[in-house]
Amino acid sequence: MSEAQIRGGYMGKLLRVNLSTGEAVDEPLDMEKAKLYLGGSAMGGRILLEEVPAEVGAYDEGNRLMFLAGPFSGTAVPGSGTYTVVTKGPLTNQAATAQANGWFGARIKAAGYDGIIVQGISPKWVYLVINEGVVEIRDAGDVMGMDTQETQAHLTEALGLPKASVACIGPAGEKMVRFANISSDYAHFASTNGIGAVMGSKRLKAIVAHGTAKVPVYDDVRFKEAAKAWQKGCQETIMGSTVSAVGTGGFLSPAAVTGWLPVKNYTTTVFDEHPQYNGDALRASTGSTRTPCHACPLHHSTRLEVLTEPYKGLVTDEPEYEGLAGFGANIGVTNVNETLKLCDVNDRMGMDLKECTFVISLVMELYEAGVLTKDDTDGLELTWGNTEAVLALLPKIAHREGFGDLLAEGVYRTAQKIGPEALKRAIYIREGIAPHVHDVRGMWGYLMGQVVSNFGSIEGFSPSDMLPEADIGLETPPERFTDPLGLADAQSKRARKYAFVDAAGTCFFTTVALPGMVEALNALTGLDLTDGDILEGGWRHITTLKLFNIRHGFKREQDTASPRILEANPDGPNVGISVAKDLASMVERYYMNMGWDAEGRPTQGTIDSLGIAV
Amino acid sequence: MVGVHVYQPVASYLGYEKPGGFRFEVPVEGVVRLADVLAACERCDVDVSKLISGGYGASCMVAVNRALSTQGLQTEVRDGDEVSVFGLVSGG
Numbered sequence: 001m002s003e004a005q006i007r008g009g010y011m012g013k014l015l016r017v018n019l020s021t022g023e024a025v026d027e028p029l030d031m032e033k034a035k036l037y038l039g040g041s042a043m044g045g046r047i048l049l050e051e052v053p054a055e056v057g058a059y060d061e062g063n064r065l066m067f068l069a070g071p072f073s074g075t076a077v078p079g080s081g082t083y084t085v086v087t088k089g090p091l092t093n094q095a096a097t098a099q100a101n102g103w104f105g106a107r108i109k110a111a112g113y114d115g116i117i118v119q120g121i122s123p124k125w126v127y128l129v130i131n132e133g134v135v136e137i138r139d140a141g142d143v144m145g146m147d148t149q150e151t152q153a154h155l156t157e158a159l160g161l162p163k164a165s166v167a168c169i170g171p172a173g174e175k176m177v178r179f180a181n182i183s184s185d186y187a188h189f190a191s192t193n194g195i196g197a198v199m200g201s202k203r204l205k206a207i208v209a210h211g212t213a214k215v216p217v218y219d220d221v222r223f224k225e226a227a228k229a230w231q232k233g234c235q236e237t238i239m240g241s242t243v244s245a246v247g248t249g250g251f252l253s254p255a256a257v258t259g260w261l262p263v264k265n266y267t268t269t270v271f272d273e274h275p276q277y278n279g280d281a282l283r284a285s286t287g288s289t290r291t292p293c294h295a296c297p298l299h300h301s302t303r304l305e306v307l308t309e310p311y312k313g314l315v316t317d318e319p320e321y322e323g324l325a326g327f328g329a330n331i332g333v334t335n336v337n338e339t340l341k342l343c344d345v346n347d348r349m350g351m352d353l354k355e356c357t358f359v360i361s362l363v364m365e366l367y368e369a370g371v372l373t374k375d376d377t378d379g380l381e382l383t384w385g386n387t388e389a390v391l392a393l394l395p396k397i398a399h400r401e402g403f404g405d406l407l408a409e410g411v412y413r414t415a416q417k418i419g420p421e422a423l424k425r426a427i428y429i430r431e432g433i434a435p436h437v438h439d440v441r442g443m444w445g446y447l448m449g450q451v452v453s454n455f456g457s458i459e460g461f462s463p464s465d466m467l468p469e470a471d472i473g474l475e476t477p478p479e480r481f482t483d484p485l486g487l488a489d490a491q492s493k494r495a496r497k498y499a500f501v502d503a504a505g506t507c508f509f510t511t512v513a514l515p516g517m518v519e520a521l522n523a524l525t526g527l528d529l530t531d532g533d534i535l536e537g538g539w540r541h542i543t544t545l546k547l548f549n550i551r552h553g554f555k556r557e558q559d560t561a562s563p564r565i566l567e568a569n570p571d572g573p574n575v576g577i578s579v580a581k582d583l584a585s586m587v588e589r590y591y592m593n594m595g596w597d598a599e600g601r602p603t604q605g606t607i608d609s610l611g612i613a614v
Numbered sequence: 615m616v617g618v619h620v621y622q623p624v625a626s627y628l629g630y631e632k633p634g635g636f637r638f639e640v641p642v643e644g645v646v647r648l649a650d651v652l653a654a655c656e657r658c659d660v661d662v663s664k665l666i667s668g669g670y671g672a673s674c675m676v677a678v679n680r681a682l683s684t685q686g687l688q689t690e691v692r693d694g695d696e697v698s699v700f701g702l703v704s705g706g
Contacts, residue, residue, distance in 0.1 A: 238674070246624060249624065254703040254704075258680055280623070281634060466684065476684055572680065573677075573681045586659050
């Protein structure tokens with residue numbers, strides 16, 4: 001660990017807002033803590049561990065809801081508009097960390113802060129304005145009931161701050177749908193583990209951030225060189241070049257061909273319509289305008305206009321791969337315009353699409369099997385591909401109306417309430433949360449990364465089981481189905497690297513090899529960190545969240561997947577293959593690599609070596 | 615014959631811009647490396663040999679009969695195989 005002092009990269013203070021009392025105070029950033037945890041989800045995990053005891057529930061006054069930038073946020077490195085929301089999430093009742101890109105992270109810094117800590121519960125609905133370091137808590141009466149897009153447009157116009165960023169909840173967050181998310185910069189969503197429901201529980205509709213403050217840089221010339229090299233390098237990686245050219249929608253045909261695409265709640269892997277959904281065809285068949293994130297040359301975010309029926313004239317943000325898969329193949333919809341409409345409505349309601357698609361696909365499968373009937377579904381005919389029925393269902397979920405109120409609890413709790421026929425079909429992990437929108441039966445490393453996750457989503461969001469990453473010793477990826485322990489070893493390396501990306505305030509699409517990112521961090525901060533320090537920091541980050549989760553009820557048996565995920569693939573290139581007999585040994589190998597015992601508890605030696613004061 | 619489908623954005627890297635990429639067939643004898651198939655592909659409309667010259671092409675991902683390979687362009691193929699060449703097969 002570096003002995004040097006931090007001399008750049010931070011604004012030097014956090015904003016703490018107590019909504020119960022209406023107080024907002026500046027707190028100096030603890031620079032020793034910043035050296036250990038950098039920022040983002042790592043800093044948030046540390047604060048959770050210190051401030052949220054076991055008896056505090058996700059919706060309690062004592063829970064914290066943090067919006068945290070990182071040292072890179074607001075600087076010239078690519079993807080540096082990123083921020084992370086950290087809280088105790090209501091789906092797992094353990095840690096939740098969710099990143100969103102765009103501009104909001106840069107705006108937090110420009111407004112004068114490294115992060116915002118919200119606690120307490122407001123007696124009435126409010127929104128927060130942070131403008132050039134001046135903080136106001138305002139009545140939210142005029143934006144209540146607005147969707148995520150309306151809220152952002154209304155607030156920036158009403159405040160006369162067109163260049164402000166707004167992070168807000170939609171109707172689902174207001175109604176504390178257990179998988180409500182937070183929308184910012186229109187097209188970006190911090191989604192995992194019901195963070196929007198926590199925001200709703202605090203009666204906080206939105207945060208507006210605006211300012212012109214500059215991030216201090218330790219060595220300006222050296223940092224500009226490092227940022228320039230990173231800007232160039234991220235366009236040349238296979239990840240950067242792909243998402244730039246075809247968006248993450250460009251992952252859809254590869255997923256369909258290789259059996260990774262979730263189709264009809266994992267009942268098949270066949271989706272012949274994938275060519276019209278893939279990013280290249282999607283952009284060619286619509287009017288598209290790039291809407292780049294802060295300081296990012298990839299420009300992968302894109303605004304689309306639908307040019308053909310149905311839904312001709314719809315203007316919406318291009319869904320990521322997971323939206324196209326979730327509101328396409330996974331619910332049996334085969335017309336891409338219909339999928340665009342469904343994604344648009346879901347995003348406006350402010351719901352995490354992972355949880356939303358898998359709870360809808362679950363009840364569709366149950367309807368098709370006769371377990372549910374129209375008597376259960378408020379008259380909706382929930383057959384595969386019935387777009388009109390899903391369009392009617394989405395607002396019912398968001399507003400917790402009728403059948404929608406049941407689904408608003410998420411996949412696992414909905415299945416528990418329906419009964420055994422649902423539990424055996426439900427797609428969930430860790431006894432409470434949906435996985436990312438893939439058929440993870442064909443991607444074991446990626447599955448294990450989610451199963452062991454202390455983040456609520458994936459342990460250090462790494463791009464692929466299949467991507468070589470020489471900077472962390474992965475010259476050749478392990479074989480997918482014959483080397484499960486190799487996959488666990490690879491994931492424990494990737495987790496450390498991508499945990500750093502989460503902490504530093506940049507985007508995983510722009511990730512380059514460690515030496516380039518570490519050089520930029522050192523030039524920015526004045527530290528003299530090594531690649532090894534960075535990977536150790538990622539390990540500290542993950543282990544800190546694990547300690548929080550243990551305090552909040554984590555048990556070894558949670559780190560597994562639902563019965564449907566453990567079944568063999570029914571068809572396609574991975575037919576007959578199941579992770580069931582290997583998953584437990586993969587999880588235990590991961591624990592061992594992390595210095596945790598067989599029950600997933602960090603050993604005292606690990607805690608001491610990482611300098612985690614508990 | 616080995617069928618090779620080059621998806622976007624790899625196809626664009628080779629100068630073929632249309633959505634969906636392109637597919638071609640190449641006769642092979644015995645077991646051969648995919649890179650050798652591409653190097654010998656003189657009759658193709660698109661110069662696919664550019665893929666084996668390093669850089670972006672060397673990073674692309676390959677599936678044979680829909681099963682992903684960890685060997686990239688060094689993957690062995692044989693008569694009757696259907697090969698897919700992708701930019702990135704990823705979560706996200």
